[in-house]
Amino acid sequence: MAQDPASQAPPAPATPARALLPLILPALLVGVGASLLFLGVSEAAEALQDVLWETLPDALGIGRYSSLWMISMLTATGIAVGLVVWKVPGHAGPDPATTGLEAPALPPAVLPGLLLAAALMLAGGPSLGPENPIIAANVGLAVWFGRRFAPRSPGEVWMALAEAATIGALFGTPVAAALVISEALAGRPIRGKLWDNVFAPLMAAAVGSMTMTLIAEPSFDLDLPAFTDPGWSDLLAALVIASVAAVLGMVAVYVFPYVHAAFQRLRHPMLMLPVGGLVLGLLGALGGHLTLFKGLEEIGELASDPDGWSAGEFAKMAVVKLAALVIAAACGFRGGRIFPAVFVGVALGLCAHALVPEVHPALAVSTGVLGILLAVTRQGWVSLFTAAVLVVSPAILSLLCIASLPAWLLVTGRPQMQLREDGTSVR
Incomplete structure (x- = not known):
């Protein structure tokens, strides 16, 4: 039933320029x-x-x-x-x-x-x-x-x-x-x-x-081959990769409060952080030096040679990096989660490309980043923006928007990778 125009709320007045200057x-x-x-x-x-x-x-x-x-x-x-x-x-x-x-x-x-x-x-x-x-x-x-x-x-x-x-x-x-x-x-x-x-x-x-x-002069473009002329197979790949990445990210989100509680039992920063550093060192030895640091330079090295590692190696790096992200954030190191999550998404996307070479590397990387960031940050716009800016390909934007929908359904309303003071997850 149409609403009476007279009963509708008036539009918000614009702020005068003298208030903004x-x-x-x-x-x-x-x-x-x-x-x-x-x-x-x-x-x-x-x-x-x-x-x-x-x-x-x-x-x-x-x-x-x-x-x-x-x-x-x-x-x-x-x-x-x-x-x-x-x-x-x-x-x-x-x-x-x-x-x-x-x-x-x-x-x-x-x-x-x-x-x-x-x-x-x-x-x-x-x-x-x-x-x-x-x-x-x-x-x-x-x-x-x-x-x-x-x-x-x-x-x-x-x-x-x-x-x-x-x-x-x-x-x-x-x-x-x-x-x-x-x-x-x-x-x-x-x-x-x-x-x-x-x-x-x-x-x-x-x-x-x-x-x-x-x-x-910062740049996030990974200089991957240009993606053009998306087809139905590309749409399917985007939906699958983004959803798999979101599920992987949610595994880390659900584990996060338990890992945090385990480190809290150590009670003192001179126990929590050195033990956390030791575990991170062991993870680095397992995953290789590319899984260290915030991950921004390291994703450039991965993307410079998309065929330089096997699917198993890409998968191992993605899992190790995600585990390292959880440990580092849970044991008390001061830092954010966006950049290492981007590494996880890039490695996961390149793993998909290695498994199915017909999947374009730019599409695989951007949708992998999209899915993992939706799970880890719960920031839809930031996830879409970061995924798009890594490949700088206008043809991929519509696929990213579509792929974000099932990935968002997998993460929305569920715990976030952020805790309250009592150790329970923010929703």
């Missing part, structure tokens, strides 16, 4: 600052990584990625991060198993320890990315800055600017931030037009991504 300068400052902090931590971690994994083993006459060195280095990283969590003021922030992309505003005194723990983790080899601690640090700094220099501005504004700017810097494009913001706003009451609400965060994300691009 004062947000431009804060967005510019936060965008530049967030990207520079991310770059600084990344550069420091990469310099330390070169020392730990190249200079030091070469000087000692030990193979850079020998099993002995991987086990020793990961265990030592657990000891180093454990000391930071134990002794540094603020204890490097909250339990990382309880945090996601939406970070609380931590006190400034906590942030040095959090950034130090994140840098040590990135350099030492655990399978986590920089996104969660960097977002948390930028949010904390932005809120502190806002309270000090613009006390009348609500803290939520500074949090939104910092999150958007950091996501823009992480992915090298503001599109990812815009998608995340839109998805977050979908479940909240908002005032005015949607575009009015994303105006300032989108500017912060654009400035953050532009700063990153001008300094570091």
Whole structure:
């Protein structure tokens, strides 16, 4: 039955330009600052990584990625991060198993320890990315800055600017931030037009991504063969691979709280993190050096030679990397889950291509990444965006959208890879 036009709610009024103009300068400052902090931590971690994994083993006459060195280095990283969590003021922030992309505003005194723990983790080899601690640090700094220099501005504004700017810097494009913001706003009451609400965060994300691009020139394109002219067999492959990847991701999600509870029984960071590092070292020895670190450079190496490994080897790397992700996030290493999950999806996609060579590698990789990210992050837009940007093929977009539907049905309403304070899974 048609609704009486008179009874319909009036459209939300647009925000006048004079209300948006004062947000431009804060967005510019936060965008530049967030990207520079991310770059600084990344550069420091990469310099330390070169020392730990190249200079030091070469000087000692030990193979850079020998099993002995991987086990020793990961265990030592657990000891180093454990000391930071134990002794540094603020204890490097909250339990990382309880945090996601939406970070609380931590006190400034906590942030040095959090950034130090994140840098040590990135350099030492655990399978986590920089996104969660960097977002948390930028949010904390932005809120502190806002309270000090613009006390009348609500803290939520500074949090939104910092999150958007950091996501823009992480992915090298503001599109990812815009998608995340839109998805977050979908479940909240908002005032005015949607575009009015994303105006300032989108500017912060654009400035953050532009700063990153001008300094570091990041690229996520794996340079796989171009995918053109999709057919029915491609649609079937996309549906199957994305769904299998989602199921594999959900296995990790269901295991996660039990692994976290096992490490919590050790009670002390100087037990939890070194033991976790030892287990990660053993996993690295099993899966090979490509299963270490956050995985961004490693997926480039995988994609540079899609036929360089057998289906079994790709499958082993995917399983080992996913297990390493669960262990690293559960034992207390400070880091995010997106980048290592991307590695899992790439390895799984290349496994499908190795099993069925008729499946195009770009299609296999993008749908594998899509499925695993839907399970691990529960962020639909981020999953679609990341899967698409890895292959830069417009012809694949429609297949990704279709493949996301059954994969989403497999994960929605189920536990997430994030825990509450009591150790139960967020839904």
